[in-house]
Amino acid sequence: MRKLLIIVASLFVMAGVAGADDFAAEKKAGDLMVKVSIGNNPLSVGPNDTVIEIHDGAGHAVTDAEVNVYWFMPSMPAMNYEVKADLQDNKYVAVIKPTMPGEWDADIKVKRKTGDQQKATISFEAK
């Protein structure tokens, strides 16, 4: 019985190491797939490191885009912020800073060199 408890306990520890505390969401934007990973779940009021991966319909990483993150409270649209995401190792990185706890949306705005513009919207909670 004791051995079983130890095994169960170590499974929980391993799940923690695998990044159970990250926020992750995947959304389609036109023919693009946008995957968002954020270092806190729920997000913190304050800075949250955000990584955005974008793939085209053929599964290739999109690296020619201008990517902006616009986050706002749907219940208080005047509370909105926007930052540019920077390309780093074929991914886009930004810092999302919710200024108060509650429900937020973020539009990931993707503008290709061709002029094509798409956006993916994710919802998250900040605490």
Ligand SMILES: [Cu+2]
């Ligand atoms: Cu607010």
